[in-house]
Amino acid sequence: MSSFHPLPRPFYDRDPVTVTRELLGMHLVRREGTIERIGRIVEVEAYLGPHDKAAHSARGRTKRTEVMFGPPGHAYIYLIYGMHCCLNVVTEAEGHASAILIRALEPVKNLDGRASGPGLVCRSLHLDRSWNGHDLLSDDLFIAEPDARDAIRIIRRPRIGVDYAGSWAKRLLRFYIARNEWVSRK
DNA sequence: TCATTGATGGTCT
DNA sequence: GACCATCAATGAG
Numbered sequence: 416m417s418s419f420h421p422l423p424r425p426f427y428d429r430d431p432v433t434v435t436r437e438l439l440g441m442h443l444v445r446r447e448g449t450i451e452r453i454g455r456i457v458e459v460e461a462y463l464g465p466h467d468k469a470a471h472s473a474r475g476r477t478k479r480t481e482v483m484f485g486p487p488g489h490a491y492i493y494l495i496y497g498m499h500c501c502l503n504v505v506t507e508a509e510g511h512a513s514a515i516l517i518r519a520l521e522p523v524k525n526l527d528g529r530a531s532g533p534g535l536v537c538r539s540l541h542l543d544r545s546w547n548g549h550d551l552l553s554d555d556l557f558i559a560e561p562d563a564r565d566a567i568r569i570i571r572r573p574r575i576g577v578d579y580a581g582s583w584a585k586r587l588l589r590f591y592i593a594r595n596e597w598v599s600r601k
Numbered sequence: 602t603c604a605t606t607g608a609t610g611g612t613c614t
Numbered sequence: 615g616a617c618c619a620t621c622a623a624t625g626a627g
Contacts, residue, residue: 460619469619479612497609499620516619534620576619 419559454520472512499534
């Protein structure tokens with residue numbers, strides 16, 4: 416077992432674009448019994464809150480979006496297209512309802528299959544909706560800074576699959592590590 | 602290599 | 615009843 420410690424609450428309690436950029440290169444750690452699974456975060460998207468028409472929280476506070484409206488540093492996991500789960504990290508203080516979608520991981524340790532895409536991220540870490548609302552300041556699911564972080568170049572693009580969101584669909588809120596082979600789409 | 606489509610179910614209107 | 619922050623399989627070129 417590695418002995419990283421989880422990023423602290425204040426890391427998440429900041430504007431989502433800053434947190435999104437800083438998440439690139441971080442390690443997402445999942446402990447499942449004696450198995451430790453680790454992926455390096457290589458692709459993410461920011462969802463800024465109720466004013467962001469592409470964000471789930473733009474529909475208001477509902478049973479599904481409750482976690483997004485809650486305190487930072489928690490996992491927001493939802494089911495999409497009836498079969499895939501997507502993992503998000505809640506940012507900013509309670510009530511802001513911003514979050515970051517983890518779209519792709521580079522394998523570091525024990526990933527179950529490829530994780531190039533948000534549905535595959537959950538599959539590779541064995542995460543489902545039972546993890547919705549889980550505190551990332553825990554020892555079985557958290558994000559940590561690796562011992563050595565390589566210098567990276569960050570690419571910004573429009574988010575994937577949000578064409579319904581009008582002008583918000585054009586905003587450059589998808590971030591990924593340049594030239595990384597595990598990114599889901601160029 | 603690219604475009605199209607089926608699978609499958611929760612959420613919201 | 616329509617839509618959906620997706621994926622894998624299919625088939626045309």
